[in-house]
Amino acid sequence: MSNLNPSPEFEERVRKAMQTPEANPDFAKRLRNELVRGPVKIKTKYFRPAWAVAFVLALAVIVVSVPGLAAALGRVFGYVPDVGLVETTSGLRMLAEPVSSTRDGVTITITNVLVHPDHIELMYEVDGVELDYNQTPDICGTIHPDDNFWSDADADLRLPDGAMIRRDYAGEYQYANRYAMQPVYAIQLPANVDELTFVLKCIPFTKLGDVPENWEIPFKLVTVPVGEVVGYPVIEVTQPVATEEVPASPLAEAAPAPKVSLTLERIVPTDSNTVFYLHFNVENPDPSLISIMPQGVYVIDSQGRLNQAIGSFVWQPFEHRVGSSFEFATQFKPAPGSFTVVVDQVIAYYMPLYTDPPQMTVEELTFAFDAGDNPQRGQKWDLYKTFTVAGFDFEVSTVQAVTFADIETPNFIDGSQGYDYGYQFTVEADPALGLSVEIDIQRDNCWLYDVKKIEPAPVLYTQLCRDGYPTGEVLVTIREMSITLKDDLQVEWKP
Amino acid sequence: MLGYEAVKTRPMSQDELPELIVAAKSDPAAFGRLYDHYLQPVYRYLYSRLGDSHSAEDVTSQTFITAYEALPKYREQGQFTAWLFRIARSKMYDHLRRNRREVGLEAAGELLEREDALGVLIRAEELSKVRFLIQQLNEEEQDLIRLRYVADLTFVEIADLLGKREDAIKKTLYRLLARLKSQME
Structure with a gap:
């Protein structure tokens, strides 16, 4: 092997070619503070693809897991709708009363503020706007590749001395015709500050110029007596x-x-x-x-x-x-x-590749088929590859060349996005298991996927790729398996 | 390095690590020290694959929060780096799947151009060619290079992460470099 050893100069050249920036210090500090004080409930980040929003809203049952840190006995918890469990700790302050501002038919209401010793959670709701989730430059909050973590869609807080506080995390939620945001600010608010001003340049996901901008809403805080329940x-x-x-x-x-x-x-x-x-x-x-x-x-x-x-x-x-x-x-x-x-019903998810230690190797969960030089839509290959995960047997019996049109449903609100060609795998298992799998074609340009259960069996798993069908020997890995406990x-x- | 002065990756001896991991299971401050040590390698690795700071920060946050929550279940066997990077890779693939977009090595190029302007000795054309050749590699090969030369993982750590033998990783990587070098010539 010695003749393969690269020279230090060439390794350095590769290192230089791959060089990337390091983490922004503000981000690094923010995340560190968050971790060291124990992660608070982390909201889904502010900007996410519209299709993801639609997908989440489409779920029949949705669940939030509660941080284990908050589960310790002997603490006083209250419950605030859309915030969750709130522990009354020494020095906790909250919004004295909800405050609203209305301009041109658009109303922003600050519904909740909780000032913890090391961070502030704020909730505001917006009525009377139409949301536009397209990430185009004329939409408030659009992230551009060169932008940093924040944008004009982030609500700031202004202290009486004029100092501005930027948010660290932001969650969003939407129901009926109302839209709401939950920015979180990592700050130790001085004890003598009981008045703040909410400052928002533009309302997230609205078209710039269409609705009022540059909002400023003052609000007051009150201290929560220790032991008193919030909510x-x-x-x-x-x-x-x-x-x-x-x-x-x-x-x-x-x-x-x-x-x-x-x-x-x-x-x-x-x-x-x-x-x-x-x-x-x-x-x-x-x-x-x-x-x-x-x-x-x-x-x-x-x-x-x-x-x-x-x-x-x-x-x-x-x-x-x-x-x-x-x-x-x-x-x-x-x-x-x-x-x-x-x-x-409960679904049990198994990921033998991702547990510590891994329970199976990638090789054990990978199979190959020869797609040839020019796969055609509808072309089918017999596979009969059997796998056993956590004691459950299943077989990837066939694979068929398909296109996006074969799996298209209204759920794909962004269309194919160029992922037009791929393969559909037929997975057979005991129908009593309610088994499903997640399958990856080992090509860098394959991502879009769809799972369809034909009751009682089989499962049709489709993965689509950019730039045409993967050709030649196609390697495929089982990433996840689930069963339904009926x-x-x-x-x-x-x- | 650009844009990083206030918080640096803290050097840590391998002897110190197991004790710190045990402490971090119940002590957030100890986890903070682990974070200090691993932040930059994880961030660089994610940035090099995701291509923008917003995504890299998002996935870095998810990685460390997940690690924090999962740490009590981690059994120290000298594979913490591999364990952490396994989380990072999982989060990264999840992010890519959800966002369904491809990112190449353009980010590295941007940085390179800025450094070239500062008079880095190695010629930009050469590095561009290396980068172009790396882009032609398959994802698994590119990942190997990222783990070694962006995240600065040792061969043992990469082997632990990928579930392969150390000598196999070394051989694969060195063959890869030999191939790149021959293509350069």
Whole structure:
């Protein structure tokens, strides 16, 4: 091998050719502060593709996981809608009262402000605007390649002495015709400052010049006495609750299905609904199991009414969140008294390549087929490649050359974006498993994908590529597998 | 390096690392020190693949927040770097998949041009050619080069990350460089 050793000069040349800038110091400090104080609830970043927004909104059930740091016992929590659990710590301040400003039919309302010892969370809502998610230069908040982290769409805070505070994170949400933002500012606000001014150059996702700009809204803060609950009181569920485990099913004998049980941790009755926190307990999970997600959750109240539960969903498949808590809210206020929470199916996700340590190698989860020099739409290859992940068997039986038109649905609101040609894999498994997979064609230009389940089987997994069909030997890797545990889980709560 | 003066990557001995990892499981300040050590390699690696600072910052944040949350489950076996970069790569691929766009090495070129203006000795044409040749490599090969020459990972760390033997990684990389060099000549 010695004759292959590169010279230090050539290595240096490669290093120079690959040279990239280092992280901006402001960003580096901000992130460090966030980590060292314990990550607060990190909102989805401000700018995301419109198709992603549509996808999230299209989900029937969405979930937010609660940071483990906030789950410690013995703390006083309140619940603020759209903010979540708020711990009353010494020195916590909040908005004295909501304030609004209306100009030309557009209203901005600051609905919540929470001043923690080391950061400020603010919420504002916008009424009377039409949103435009196109990232074009005439839209407020459009990120240009050369821009930094912020834009004119970011709400700043002005202190009485004129100092401006820029946001560190920003979440957004939207419901009905209302649009709202949740900037978070990493700052230790001086104790004597109880008046701030909200400053916004333009309203995010609106066309510049179409709606009023340069907003300034002053607001006042008040101190929350220690021990006093901010928002709705939270009921910590300490009583023993009936937790039903997944009943034995034919699946359990055929394969090592994870044994999942359910715990109800907290309940928050609000004026309009009930918020509750669930915890999934997994017994002897396979080492490659990385996440358990509910398919659907509903509540049956004391009058027998079924009440679908909804939350917001943070898709974090690599965070080893087995057993973490999830927040749900009923769609309407349940009848007083006891209720039963039902989890309608649970999906178990396995990623043997991403666990620590990895449970399988890339080679074990990779197969190849010869697409030839000139693949044609509709051309089909028999594969019959079998895999076993976490004890579950499945087979990639065929692959077919397809185009974007073959999988196009209204969900692809951005169209193909140039990912027009690819391959559709047929994945066969025991229909009782409700198995799905994620498959990667090992080419740099293949990303767009679609999964279709033909009930009861098979699964059709499509991945599309730019610049035509991949030709020659095509390497394909199974990245993820999931199964559906079809038995319901339920837990009853009695006040 | 451009744009980075206030917060530098802290040097750390390999002896110090295991103790710090254990401490970081329950002590955010200790995690802060790990962050200081790893921020720049992770950021550079992500920037070189994603091509813009906004995306690189976004995915870097996700990487470290995930690492922070997952650290209690990490079992120290001398593979922390590989573990952290595995998270970074997962987040990066997730980001690319969600945004469905391709980024080449243009970012590196921009920096190069600025450095050339400052009179860097190595001729820009040569580096442009190296960069062009690297762009022609497949993703796996480009990734290997990024891990080694952008993130500055050792062969052992790359081997841990990719689940391969150290000598296999070294051989692959050196063959790759030999091929690049022959194409340069």
